[in-house]
Amino acid sequence: xxxxxxRERLAQAFGLAVFAVALAGCQPAEPLxxxxxxxxxxxxxxxxxxxxxxxxxxxxxxxASEHEKSEVVVRQCLEGYELEVSIEPDGRISVETxxxxxxxxxxxxxxxxxxxxxxREVWRLQNQPSPEQIAHAERGFVDCVADLGYxxxxxxxxxxxxxxxxxxxxxxxxxxxxxxxxxxxxxxLDACFLAYTEAVGVLPLPGLAEALAALNVS
Amino acid sequence: MRLRGARISAVAxxxxxxxxxxxxxxxxxxxxxxxxxxxxxxGSLFATHTVIIKTTxxxxxxxxxWRAESKYTVGMQAGNMCKRxxxxxxxLPRESVKRTKLTGPEGCGPMLVNSIDxxxxxxxxxxxxxSFCTRSKNSLSGNEWSEWACVTATHSH
Numbered sequence: 060x061x062x063x064x065x066r067e068r069l070a071q072a073f074g075l076a077v078f079a080v081a082l083a084g085c086q087p088a089e090p091l092x093x094x095x096x097x098x099x100x101x102x103x104x105x106x107x108x109x110x111x112x113x114x115x116x117x118x119x120x121x122x123a124s125e126h127e128k129s130e131v132v133v134r135q136c137l138e139g140y141e142l143e144v145s146i147e148p149d150g151r152i153s154v155e156t157x158x159x160x161x162x163x164x165x166x167x168x169x170x171x172x173x174x175x176x177x178x179r180e181v182w183r184l185q186n187q188p189s190p191e192q193i194a195h196a197e198r199g200f201v202d203c204v205a206d207l208g209y210x211x212x213x214x215x216x217x218x219x220x221x222x223x224x225x226x227x228x229x230x231x232x233x234x235x236x237x238x239x240x241x242x243x244x245x246x247x248l249d250a251c252f253l254a255y256t257e258a259v260g261v262l263p264l265p266g267l268a269e270a271l272a273a274l275n276v277s
Numbered sequence: 278m279r280l281r282g283a284r285i286s287a288v289a290x291x292x293x294x295x296x297x298x299x300x301x302x303x304x305x306x307x308x309x310x311x312x313x314x315x316x317x318x319x320g321s322l323f324a325t326h327t328v329i330i331k332t333t334x335x336x337x338x339x340x341x342x343w344r345a346e347s348k349y350t351v352g353m354q355a356g357n358m359c360k361r362x363x364x365x366x367x368x369l370p371r372e373s374v375k376r377t378k379l380t381g382p383e384g385c386g387p388m389l390v391n392s393i394d395x396x397x398x399x400x401x402x403x404x405x406x407x408s409f410c411t412r413s414k415n416s417l418s419g420n421e422w423s424e425w426a427c428v429t430a431t432h433s434h
Contacts, residue, residue: 100359100360100416147380147396149383150383151380151381151382151383152380152381152383153378153379153380153381154378154379154381155376155377155378155379156376156377157369157372157374157375157376157377159377160375160377161364161366161377161379164364164377164379165362165364165379168379168381169381172381172382176383179383180383180384183383183384220355220389220390221390223389223391223392224355224389224390224391224392227391227392228391235311235313235329249392249393252389252392252393255387256386256387259386259387261383261384261385261386262357262384262385262386262387263384263385264359264384264385265357265359265385
C-alpha cells in the first residue's frame with residue numbers, strides 16, 4: 060500500500076486543484092460542440108433506421124404509446140436471446156444473464172437496441188429540460204456548494220463547478236473511508252452534483268434536434 | 278464471511294508533479310462493510326473506474342451485498358457524457374457460472390471535471406471466493422471499456 064505523507068498529499072491536492080480550476084474554468088458543462096450536422100451523434104443515429112423506427116419517426120414525433128411500443132420491441136428481442144430484461148429507475152434498459160460472456164451480452168444487447176434506439180433518443184429529445192429547468196438546476200448546485208462553504212453565496216455556476224472539481228476528490232476519498240459512507244449516501248459535495256444532474260435530467264444526443272428536423276423517411 | 282477489497286494503485290504524471298490517483302481498500306463501519314477498488318480508465322487524465330460494494334451486515338453469514346456501484350470518474354474533462362454503459366460481473370451463491378448485468382446507453386448527462394457517472398444495483402448474495410466486478414464505458418472514455426474493477430468475497434469468520 061502506498062502511504063503518502065501529509066506534505067505529499069498537499070502537493071497532490073494542489074496539483075489537482077490547479078488542473079481542476081484551469082479546466083473547469085474554461086470548460087463549462089455544456090454539450091460538446093457538434094463539429095457538423097453530418098458528424099454529430101444525432102445525425103449518426105438517424106442515418107440508418109430500422110423498420111419500426113422508420114414507421115414511428117415518419118412524422119418526426121414519438122408519442123407515449125410509440126415510446127412504450129419501443130420498449131416492447133426491445134424487450135421481445137432481448138428475451139428472444141433469453142436475456143433477463145429490467146428497466147432502471149431512470150428508464151434505461153438493462154439485461155442480465157449467465158448464458159453468455161460479457162462481450163456476447165453486449166453484442167446481443169446492441170443488436171436489439173439499434174432496433175429502437177432512435178425512437179428512445181428522440182423521446183429523450185422531446186422531453187429534454189427547458190432552459191429554465193437547467194438554470195434552476197444550476198442555481199440549486201451553486202446554492203448547495205455555497206452552503207458547504209466552498210464558494211460565496213451568489214457565486215456563478217462556473218465558480219461553483221471549479222470549487223466542486225478542485226475539492227471533490229479529497230472529499231470523496233475521506234467520505235468513502237468513513238462510517239458516513241456506510242448507508243450508501245454520497246458525500247455532501249457529490250450530493251450537490253447528483254442533485255444537479257437529477258434536476259437537469261437526461262439530455263438528448265448532440266445534433267439530434269437538427270438531424271430530426273432534416274429527416275426524410277419517405 | 279467478508280469481502281476483501283483488492284488494491285490497485287494508478288500513478289499519473291501531471292504538470293504539477295507526480296500524483297497518486299487512487300489507492301483502494303476496505304473501510305470498516307459499525308453496521309456495514311464497504312469495499313472498493315479503483316482502476317485507471319480510458320478517457321482524460323485521471324479518469325478512473327471504481328467498484329463499490331456495501332454488505333448488508335457484518336454479522337451476515339452469506340456474502341450478502343446490499344448495494345453495488347459501478348462508478349466512472351471523468352477526470353480532467355467536462356462536457357456531455359453520452360452512450361453510458363455499465364456492466365456488473367458476479368457469481369451467485371452455490372454456483373460457479375459467471376453472470377453479467379449490462380445497463381445500456383440512453384441520453385446524455387452533463388459532467389464537470391472530476392464528476393462521476395454511476396450505476397447501482399441491489400445485488401444480493403454472491404458466491405464465496407468469487408469476484409464481484411464492474412466496468413464502464415461512455416463517450417468521454419472514447420467508448421472504450423475500463424478495466425474490470427473487482428472485490429473478492431472471502432471467508433473471515
